[in-house]
Amino acid sequence: MNKSELLKEQVQRNSGVNVLKCMRCGKCSATCPNYDVMEYHPHQFVNMVENNQVELLMKSESLYMCLTCFACVERCPRGVEPGKLVEAIRLEAVRIKENNHLKPDQIVKKLTDKMPQQAIVTAFRKYTK
Amino acid sequence: MQKIGVFVCHCGTNISATVDVAKVAETLAKEPGVIYSTDYQFMCSLAGQNLIIDKIKELDLTGVVICSCSPRMHELTFRKAADKAGLNGFLLEMANIREQDAWVHKDREEATLKAVALGRAAIAKVALNEALIPGESKVTKRALVIGAGIAGMQAALDIADAGFSVDLVDIEPTIGGLMTQVDKTFPTLDCASCILTPKMVDVQQHELINLMTFCEVEKVEGYIGNFIATIKKKARYVDPDACTGCGxxxxxxxxxxxxxxxxxxxxxxxxxxxxxxxxxxxxxxxxxxxxxxxxxxxxxxxxxxCAPKAIHYDDCDKLVENKYGAIVVATGFNPIEVHAFNEFAYDQSPNVITSLEYERLMSATGPNGGTVLRPSDKKHPKTIVFQQCVGSRDTTSRGKTYCSGICCMYTAKHAMLTREKYPDTDVYVFYTDIRTPGKGFDEFHRRAVEQYGVHYIKGSIGKVVPMSNGNLKVQASDLLMQRQLHIEADLVVLAAAMEPDKSAKHLAQQLTASMDNDGWFTESHPKLRPVESPTAGVFLAGACQGPKDIPSTVAQAGAAASKAIILLIKDKLKGNPCVAHSAENMCNGCGACANVCPYSAITYVEKEFRMPDRTTLIRRVASVNPAVCQGCGACTVACPSGAMDIFGFSNKQIMGEVDAICQ
Structure with missing residues (x-):
């Protein structure tokens, strides 16, 4: 198992999501309130994990644009739960040493209305370890 | 001296891939009483059956064991073969090494051991089998068709045309079913009423069809050829014979x-x-x-x-009881309720409607005489958004796991007809997949796209927000363009999934007919017996068995009718000889067996017994009506004195099987 496959395995296990349950209806991306500011959209998260592209997702700002509102989790007709997948990938990203998405001195500057709280909480989680 | 033959089937690779069939045959050959044992590729084929027949004749076999599939599949086939060879069919046993072994195990060695154990049990049982001769029962030459939609009507017409009387029952005050609400039918776009209403008249005028509208089947007893149904005629308060329908x-x-x-x-x-x-x-x-x-x-x-004095306010529900030889179930389907899908705002806006509601809006007999006007303010809608798969292919508690099969086609029909009638209307269809198998079906869908300019978008509506002017803000995904769409729509139409009619469940319980987890009636065999219920004498027509369009429904109704005719045309039916009987000397008349009998087949009789001292004693003992008994075996378990037994499945035979397995 190479690194990409390992990551796929890891995020699926951490989130409890089975990406093969997706039937590509697009309801997650239809219901997503933050769609327009995301580079990768909820249904792409599911499809990209299936295709071993977790690393691309880990590098994307989209990870922090997800509001964790769970509308996609609530409405997915197949119970795929894309929101939980995003969380698991975010966790994967913040766990990498010296790869913090935020440094303490950047936080004040970043605190705008557009900054999702979840992202700040996630960033701080790293420092409290 | 027992002379038992054992025949082990490969079933192609169904069994032989997991079970070492040659080894099974070889091992079972050493069992006591077995004088011949072999394996063969397809035991149910003509060559396989001939092998069995030849060996019975050649070796004068007293018992036969077939190690193959479930007896539900081929017991009758093999019994017939045995009868042909001059061996009573009930001296043949099947060991199910396919469904109960090869199909459910992976380990070849263990599966082979299990096959041997199952074969051994069957050998132990067949050694104790007795020749049984089935009794005969008369067939009531009358059919009951439950549900008078297009399926029930077609079945009733076909059975009646064959010369048998039919009672056609419907829970609604009129026949015709759901098709009466449909405007036009795909893929020909002919008017539903124009093809349906003449059929309704045919049904009414047929001298052998007795219409029972606004009636409900309350209770069904009996068995194939001899069902007794209790039907409730609900109070209509209008005498149907006197009413002229003047209005x-x-x-x-x-x-x-x-x-x-x-x-x-x-x-x-x-x-x-x-x-x-x-x-x-x-x-x-x-x-x-x-x-x-x-x-x-x-x-x-x-x-x-009312000039003909047809109205009677004192009318009340009445129960009628009738006898039938065959029953056709045609209870049909309904669209599901869509309240749970709150993202579509069905409960918040009158302008969010289901496809069947849209069908009524388009119909000439509908609320606006066929002019499409949106419900909130009777304005002509300029932008209409259709959403497919609402509740279909949905594994959550809100929906149904299956594809409802007809929504792609009726949505294409709605979209096409809307564009034809109102070319100034923008029509969007959000789909997951387009599923249009069927003659001329995909061409029909392509016509909607290519000739009528319907915007088909691969994606889904995510949210509908009603606005104060009645319009609807629709947020949706367009997966191929990788964008989120925001459409201001006048009308949103939801293609709701199909579900079985509510009346089906009670009926299934009465008929002891099985249903799947979704409440569709189960067919006896998914490929080879698609219109027969596992309950003998009960046949299935139309959407009560699963989602179906009109052509398939009519085809299945004809098939169900022909199966009912095959039954009704017989004067006598062979019964099941594997029924209960009580050993009168052991029976103490306690009543335990009659209490548990689900078919009311057991009664008690006073009987004279000669005692050893030459006196006579009158005792109450159980007596089984073999025509009513279905051989379920509940009484044999309940009997405290061991007097009750079943032919073909005696306590001794069952214990013989258990002993053989535990060897």
Whole structure:
């Protein structure tokens, strides 16, 4: 198992999501309130994990644009739960040493209305370890 | 001296891939009583059957064991073969090494051991088998068809045309079913009423069809060829024989604000009403819940204006009991309720409707006479958004896991007809997949796209927000363009999944007919017996068995009718000889067996017994009616003295099997 496959395995296990349950209806991306500011959209998260592209997702700002509102989790007709997948990938990203998405001195500057709280909480989680 | 032959089937690779069939045959050859043992590729084929027949004759076998599939599949096949060879069919046993072994195990060695154990049990049983001769029962030459939609009507017409009387029962006041609410039919776009209403008239005029509308099947007892059904004739408050269907009562009725269920509550009707102008029978009916006379005792206008004096406020439900030889179930389907899908705002806006409601909006007999006007303000909608798969292919608690099969086609039909009638309308269809198998079906869908300019978008609606002017903000995904769409729509139409009719469940319990987890009736075999229920004498027509379009429904109804005719044309039926019997000397008349018998097959009789001292003793003992007994075996378990036993499945035989497995 190479690194990409390992990551796929890891995020699926951490989130409890089975990406093969997706039937590509697009309801997650239809219901997503933050769609327009995301580079990768909820249904792409599911499809990209299936295709071993977790690393691309880990590098994307989209990870922090997800509001964790769970509308996609609530409405997915197949119970795929894309929101939980995003969380698991975010966790994967913040766990990498010296790869913090935020440094303490950047936080004040970043605190705008557009900054999702979840992202700040996630960033701080790293420092409290 | 037992001379048992063992025949082990490969079933192609179904069994032989997991079970070492040669080894099974070899091992079983050493069992006591076995004088011949072999394996063969397809035991049920002509060559396989001939092998069995030849060996029975050649070796004068006293018992045969077939190690193959479930007895539900081929027991009859092999029994017939044994009979042909001169061996009573009940001296043949099957060991199910396919469904109960090869198909459920992976380990070849263990599966082979299990096959041997199952074969051994069958050998132990067959050694104790007795020749049984089935009794005969008469066939009542009358059919009951339950549900008078297009399926039930077709089945009733076919059975009646073959010369048998049919009672056609429907829970609604008119026959015709759901198709009466459909405007046009795909893929030919012919008017549904034009093809349906003449059939309804045919049904009414057929001298062998007895229409029983507004009736419910309450209870069914009996067995194939001899069913007894109790049917409730619900109070109509109008004498159907006297009523001429003039409609004067419906005009004069002062209560005009009752929601009209025929138009899916999109308009109102009076408390006394005729469901629709082409209803059969064309007879009025009083909606008791909304009638002033029946609720408050005041009014009586309808009775006053009715010239033929057809109205009877003292009408009440009546029960009738009839005998039938065959039963056809055609209870059909309904669209699911869509309230749980709150993202579509169905409960928040009258302009979010289901496809069947849209069908009524388009229909000439609908609330606006066929002009499509949106419900909130009767404005002509300029932008209509259709959403497919609402509740279909949904594994959550809100929906159904299956594909409803017809939504792709009717949505294409709605979209196409809308664009044809109103070319200034923008029509969007959000789809997951387009599934259009069927003659001319995909061409039909492509026509909607290519000739009618319907915007088909791979994606889904995520959210509908009603605005104060009645318009709807639709947020949706366009997966191929990788964008989120925001459409201001006038009307949103939801293609709701199909589900079985509510009446089906009670009926299934009465018929002891099995259903799947979704409540569709189960067929006896998914490929080879698709219109037969596992309950003998009960046949399935139309969407009660699973989602279906009109052509398939009519085809299946014809098939169900022909199966019913095959049954009705027989004068006598062979029964099942594996029924209970009681050893009178051991029976103490306690009543335990009669209490547990689900078929009421056991009664008690006073019988004289000669005692050793030459006196006579009169004792109460159990007596089984073999024509009614289904051989379920409940009584044998309940009997405390061991007097009850079943032919073909005696306690001794069962224990023989258990001992063989535990060896």
């Amino acid at each position: 004067l009562c419906t005009q004069k009725c002062p209560t005009k604000n009752v929601l009209n269920s025929f138009n899916l509550n999109l308009d109102n009707r009076s408390a006394i009403y005729i469901p629709f102008p082409q209803a059969v029978p064309l007879v009025a009916i009083i909606d008791a819940a909304h009638c002033k006379k029946l609720q408050e005792g005041k009014c009586g206008v309808c009775a006053a204006v």
